[in-house]
Amino acid sequence: MKAFLVTGHFADPRKEQPFSIEMAAEDETAVREKVLSTIGSRHKMKRWQITITAVEELPADKVESHLVKYQIGA
Secondary structure (H helix, E strand, O other), rough: EEEEEEEEEEEOOOOOOEEEEEEEEOHHHHHHHHHHHHHHHHHHHOOHEEEEEEEEOOHHHHHHOOOHHHOOOO
């Protein structure tokens, strides 16, 4: 597993809500799917309402989330 930092925004009815989330996944495609699923379920958004602007792979020493550290084995 690798750690990724995903940034983007989603269309809240009042304004654009930015997000930045760390996640662990096998590759970029899997992490994009995971982010769409997670944000969609947390905020009741459809996939077309969520825009991912950047996906960066993070080195293990830069990961802040304890859950992601555990998942990547750091």
